[in-house]
Amino acid sequence: MAVETKKTFCRFCHVFCGMEVDVDDGKVVDVRGDHDNPISEGYTCPKGRSEVDRINHSERLLSCQKRVEGQLQHVDTTAALDEIGERLKAIIAEHGPHSVAVYSGCGGHRTAAGGPWFVGKWLEALGSRGMYTSYTIDSPALSIATGWLFGAPMPFGSPDIDNSEVAMYVATNPTVSHLWTMPQSNPSTRLKNSLKNGMKLVVIDPRKCDVARRADVHLQVKPGEDATLLAAMIKVIIDNDWYDHNYVDAYCSGFEKLKASVVDFDLDYAAARTTVPKETIIEGAKVFATASSGAAQTGTGLHMAAHQNLCVFLVWVINAICGRYDRRGGMTRITGALSQPLPENMGPLPIPTFSGEVSRIRGIRGMSGLFGYNEMPTNTLTDEILTPGEGQVKALIVNGGNPALVFSNTERTVEALKSLDLLVCLDLFESATARYADYIMAVKHPFERNDIPHMMNMFYPQPFMQYTDKLVEPPEGTIEEWDFFWEIGERLGIRAAIPGLPEGRKPEAEEIMQALNANSRTPFEDLKENPSGKLYGDRETEVGGVIPNMIGHADRRIAVGNPEPMAELREVRAEPMPVAGSYSPDKDFEFRAITYRMPEVYCTTGHNLPRAEKKRPYNPVLISPEDLAAHGFADGECVIVDSGFGQQEGILEVSEDVASGTLGIAHGWGDPADDRPVEEKGTNVQALIPAHERYDRVTGLAQQSAYPVNLRKHEGRIIARSA
Ligand code: SF4
Numbered sequence: 001m002a003v004e005t006k007k008t009f010c011r012f013c014h015v016f017c018g019m020e021v022d023v024d025d026g027k028v029v030d031v032r033g034d035h036d037n038p039i040s041e042g043y044t045c046p047k048g049r050s051e052v053d054r055i056n057h058s059e060r061l062l063s064c065q066k067r068v069e070g071q072l073q074h075v076d077t078t079a080a081l082d083e084i085g086e087r088l089k090a091i092i093a094e095h096g097p098h099s100v101a102v103y104s105g106c107g108g109h110r111t112a113a114g115g116p117w118f119v120g121k122w123l124e125a126l127g128s129r130g131m132y133t134s135y136t137i138d139s140p141a142l143s144i145a146t147g148w149l150f151g152a153p154m155p156f157g158s159p160d161i162d163n164s165e166v167a168m169y170v171a172t173n174p175t176v177s178h179l180w181t182m183p184q185s186n187p188s189t190r191l192k193n194s195l196k197n198g199m200k201l202v203v204i205d206p207r208k209c210d211v212a213r214r215a216d217v218h219l220q221v222k223p224g225e226d227a228t229l230l231a232a233m234i235k236v237i238i239d240n241d242w243y244d245h246n247y248v249d250a251y252c253s254g255f256e257k258l259k260a261s262v263v264d265f266d267l268d269y270a271a272a273r274t275t276v277p278k279e280t281i282i283e284g285a286k287v288f289a290t291a292s293s294g295a296a297q298t299g300t301g302l303h304m305a306a307h308q309n310l311c312v313f314l315v316w317v318i319n320a321i322c323g324r325y326d327r328r329g330g331m332t333r334i335t336g337a338l339s340q341p342l343p344e345n346m347g348p349l350p351i352p353t354f355s356g357e358v359s360r361i362r363g364i365r366g367m368s369g370l371f372g373y374n375e376m377p378t379n380t381l382t383d384e385i386l387t388p389g390e391g392q393v394k395a396l397i398v399n400g401g402n403p404a405l406v407f408s409n410t411e412r413t414v415e416a417l418k419s420l421d422l423l424v425c426l427d428l429f430e431s432a433t434a435r436y437a438d439y440i441m442a443v444k445h446p447f448e449r450n451d452i453p454h455m456m457n458m459f460y461p462q463p464f465m466q467y468t469d470k471l472v473e474p475p476e477g478t479i480e481e482w483d484f485f486w487e488i489g490e491r492l493g494i495r496a497a498i499p500g501l502p503e504g505r506k507p508e509a510e511e512i513m514q515a516l517n518a519n520s521r522t523p524f525e526d527l528k529e530n531p532s533g534k535l536y537g538d539r540e541t542e543v544g545g546v547i548p549n550m551i552g553h554a555d556r557r558i559a560v561g562n563p564e565p566m567a568e569l570r571e572v573r574a575e576p577m578p579v580a581g582s583y584s585p586d587k588d589f590e591f592r593a594i595t596y597r598m599p600e601v602y603c604t605t606g607h608n609l610p611r612a613e614k615k616r617p618y619n620p621v622l623i624s625p626e627d628l629a630a631h632g633f634a635d636g637e638c639v640i641v642d643s644g645f646g647q648q649e650g651i652l653e654v655s656e657d658v659a660s661g662t663l664g665i666a667h668g669w670g671d672p673a674d675d676r677p678v679e680e681k682g683t684n685v686q687a688l689i690p691a692h693e694r695y696d697r698v699t700g701l702a703q704q705s706a707y708p709v710n711l712r713k714h715e716g717r718i719i720a721r722s723a
Helices: 048-055 077-095 116-126 140-150 187-196 226-239 245-251 255-261 267-274 278-289 308-321 378-386 410-419 481-492 509-516 524-528 563-574 610-615 625-631
Strands: 004-009 018-024 027-033 065-068 071-074 100-104 131-133 166-170 200-204 217-219 294-298 354-358 365-367 395-399 422-427 439-442 591-594 621-623 637-642 647-654 662-664 707-718
Touching: 018 048, 027 048, 048 610, 077 100, 077 395, 077 422, 077 439, 077 481, 100 116, 100 378, 116 131, 116 481, 116 509, 131 378, 140 308, 166 278, 166 308, 200 226, 200 278, 217 278, 226 255, 226 267, 226 278, 226 308, 226 563, 245 308, 255 308, 255 563, 267 278, 294 308, 308 563, 378 410, 481 509, 509 524, 625 647, 647 707
Parallel strands: 100 131, 100 395, 166 200, 166 294, 200 217, 395 422, 422 439, 591 662, 621 647
Antiparallel strands: 004 018, 018 027, 065 071, 065 439, 354 365, 591 707, 621 662, 637 647, 637 707
């Protein structure tokens, strides 16, 4: 049979790049970028190009698994659904509906029909508040800062860098992370084009990451000291009169409070605390503020570090006082292809920051969701499982996620997973978490199901949408995520209340997608006629109508002097000057370890694929040449990383990208149940992170970046790196 080429889009990560896939006799044999896709224009990254390996992987689960006497064994899908349904019924009868929770990880967001927007409705029907997602592991600071600054969600998508004179990136490396801090597909080329057109680039990052290497000004801040640096930059901007007076007068409140709050962050103090030279602080502030357009953006490096909400707030304050919201070349919006245009004089979106639910753990509040579901703070889930009493989580369904690698305090997380009455994982593989599962539901690979890039609707740089049919038949024993929840719901006598779903029968996946997007201005028929996807409207982003109309504060002003972050800023100023890696004088740490992303893997996905395994099947501990020499360590040496809370083996890799005193260790590695040596499984960062100490008092998030550690000799083993 001849090889047939089919159009689709990648779902390894949230960017959904267009792809052409070669299918030979029902088997995927090759993938490449689709040059007809008007957004990704043929771009793919190494992860996407690994999809052929992922779908055909020898370890892929081709049928559902059930644990019997400690061992996994094949189970018929319908039998598994029946058994899980029965066990859930019993758990709910004994402990109530809140005892059932779902954790939707990155993989769980890659399906339009089975993502958290669907699962959240399913849990609502069940009467459980137990929706948890990866958002509250690394980014709730975005919601808090939004509430503080604007008082309501804002409809801004990616920054308008095609029209920007300057871009500022704070602890984000969009050319690798592909986050929305830049139009996500083909970020390197987009950045290169903007820089060629004269855009200036300012980067704040402890690591000389890819974007920092291309920056006009790189502020290589000491990890964890961003709040001081940002406050000093705001002071420089105000003192030099580089802010936008007209914008501040027209749209901001609390400017004088802001000015008073940063007055103590003078350059001498900031330079000493952040290790960024005074001249560089001035230059960074000047290049950003004196440009006539551009936006500052943050990433997970900031969202997981000390004073995360305050830091995001301060970055956005810089945008606000420089007049960059709802302005060409700054933060703008698009009307997504699946959305309706905002009505004239649209008021604030009636979505509060918090859902009204409060976790039993540390009193952390649940968050409201822009995607139609609320969620509980994931950083409390381990303790919600282990803490007896009303509302204790007894059954957990993990949809495309990996708590054993991404929840803080790995040991306690594993204890929690083991203690559950029922753990069900929906996954392509037996993940580190699935090792403790009672059932693993083998899911279809994305190429085996129809789909739309639902999650990206508002984040594409232009209104764009695409529909894909399945490309190959799924293995017989696999199931789709939405189908699992639907079938379990049938057994429990509940149905997700989504208007528009057919009455009296099971829907098709496409009907769920349509019902979830009932307000779409684009008919599905049209999507289907354009296999490479289609732009729906101008390439121009939209400006006007958001500021001040959609601001939620009563005065309809951007609250740059909001009392809550201003009080936290005073606390920052009152902190002791850091000595080496320590945050407090009574603790003795030499380093602060930051997180970063590795291009071959995505969070906890892709580590078992040949491309990653061949290059480096572990996450190295990046160390500066100075620190390597000072300690008498060797490049590739296996050492102990000690946070005072936990200890992990790590493999040193000398890197000019980190300054002395900084280490870089990527998250998402180091299966705690894997007996192989560290060079074959990596270092588990979360085993170093306590969930109960140094956590954010609003979001409950543990400090997972810029955390203090020491290094010490281990066995003197040197791990040779493959060429
Ligand atoms: S950036 Fe890479 S992994 Fe993400 S969708 Fe594009 S090709 Fe796939």
